Amino acid sequence: MRVLAGGIETETNTFSPMPTGLADFEVIRAADLDESEEMGGFGGPFNVFRRRCEERGWEYIFSLYAFAQPAGTTVRAAYESLRDELLQALEAALPVDIVLLPLHGAMVAQGYDDCETDIVGRVRQIVGPNVKIGVELDLHCDVTAELIDDADAVVIFKEYPHTDINERAEELFSIIADAAEGKVKPTMALYDPRMIGLFLTPYEPMRSFVDAMIAREAAPGVLSLSLAHCFPWADVPTCGAQMLAVTDDDPTLAAYLAQEFGQRFFALRHALDPKSLSLDEALDKALTIEARPVVVADQADNAGGGAPSDSTFVLRALLERGVREAALGMIWDPIAVKVAMSAGEGAALNLRLGGKMGPMSGDPLDLNVTVTGIIPDMRQYWTQSDGELAIPCGDSVALHCQGIDIIVNSDRGQVLSPTVFSNFGIDPASKRLLVVKSTQHFYAGFAPIAAEIIYMAGPGAIPPRFTEIPYQRVDLRKYPWLDDPFG
Ligand SMILES: [Zn+2]
Known part of the structure; x- marks a missing residue:
């Protein structure tokens, strides 16, 4: 198998006073890395992917990894040049069997409300329908139906603080490798619990919610469960939490699990209100x-x-x-x-x-x-x-x-x-x-x-304080603006 990995990551606060330009990205290219050199920072998933490929005797191709500290909207030319460099590296590496993309999930550029959906859609256009595409996201992300249509599997961090970046990379690799070998056929479904907020996983009731997701992943046919928490300081139409389920060739089970866990999460909303003091x-x-x-x-x-x-x-x-x-x-x-x-x-x-x-x-x-x-x-x-x-x-x-x-x-x-x-x-x-x-x-x-x-x-x-965020473009028929948006 030939496996290509690459990513562009930043979290965009559209209310921040500082734009994100090309110079704000640390860009690591294949030529910058030695054979055995480990990636630092949020680049840990690339170490996981390389090691897992080596174990299987698969060919691992690193393309590019760009990371910028979160700030305001990314300048259009900066985003397009990094994206096009990633896509050109992919085209140059063809044919490949697998594409693995550690992305953030809340990157906004001028003219692009959702950079990750744009990247994954373009990767799918280049590789065609049979190549397996795996995406790892930070839980402060928005997930769209288009993104899960274009990817084969999406796995999101479960912990906030993010202590499970590499664990989730291992999980994504396993699912996509099994899919490429024909052992599983991932199917995905989303459920919108209509919430915006910040959810700290060391504390109840989030701790038990995360543990329940992990426990259910052991059930037959379940490949992965993730909660996209959303990134609240982004005035984009996709802003909001989403429950994601990945199952093995069972779209009905995926839809059922996304709804079950999405509704469980919604039921916790009052207990999850932020406790921050002035x-x-x-x-x-x-x-x-x-x-x-x-x-x-x-x-x-x-x-x-x-x-x-x-x-x-x-x-x-x-x-x-x-x-x-x-x-x-x-x-x-x-x-x-x-x-x-x-x-x-x-x-x-x-x-x-x-x-x-x-x-x-x-x-x-x-x-x-x-x-x-x-x-x-x-x-x-x-x-x-x-x-x-x-x-x-x-x-x-x-x-x-x-x-x-x-x-x-x-x-x-x-x-x-x-x-x-x-x-x-x-x-x-x-x-x-x-x-x-x-x-x-x-x-x-x-x-x-x-x-x-x-x-x-x-x-x-x-x-x-979410109700004080001056959104213009977000559909606020959500909690905490409405106590029961489904009512
Ligand atoms: Zn995060």
Whole structure:
């Protein structure tokens, strides 16, 4: 068998003030990789696909993988050039038996509301009806009927935080390999539970819902069950959750399972309402807790959802309240990083910090800080079910100001791990308060050390208050706009 793999991934927040251009994509091409070189970051599925092909003696062809940190709508020319490069690599590799596409599922470009449906449709046109196409998506995706028509199998992450990226790649490979060998014939169905929201899988009732999907996958004829959670900060007509079932040559069972699990999910809607507190409520609560550290998630300024990650609202409030023994990360401010690196470790200086990207970031803070650490090209290590992923943070510095350690970096990205602090010799477990700019991905690394976790919906680009999102193009006959959209 000849297996080609490639992908273009970003998550598009159409409300974000920053467009996504070609320079925002890290592009890895076949020529950039050695035979045995492992891919980092979200590229883990490519390692899985290559290894599984090698085990079977199949020919593995890597085409291209492009990843951009979530931000605003992708510039049309950037999307088209990456897409066409991927398609040209496919055409050059023909004939192939299998195409595997790790995509995101919530990528929007100018002129393309749904880049993944566009990519998969064009791949199908090129390869014809008999080649098997497998697609892996982030659960913050929208899935369309066109996409499942053009793919043979779609498998979506089950966990939020996303700790199962490689497990799902293994599952997708097995289904598609079996399909190519004629052992199974995947059939797919979708069910729309008419919901928009953010659903955290470590907590009930989501934990039991995910476990029930996994348990049912062991039933005869069931190949895979996935819940597409949707990505709420995208003003596109397809925005909304979808339940997806993949069965072996049984479209009736697929439709039945999609509906059964979709209706189960819908029945949980009230229990799934976000519990996030306002900025003042969150800090009031955090400061009454004796045990340490209390972790406060600044969900609204999560770079992983397309926010700038340079908002100053929480830091300003901590300084005004005189909170000490606190640490906060990461403020994206390449200029401040450059100034602090030039000043050097141990230097005290006046620095204008954060608040640069627009009104959603608040005003900059003018602070007298001490540079306590400098790490060029820093990495953080994100806990996964099968190990750790090294995630680049760019040049990073630790600043100290009035009892608060502040991590500032130059490659925009959310906090995924306590190593953001411990890399600098700051012991996160000893702090009274840790503020992390992240919606939920921080959880896997911080839950083991946190005395308590508080989710905060402060001001910012992606607050988890869905009815306040200024949609123009989304059909809002959904929960939470209607309590019972089916009624
Ligand atoms: Zn996601």
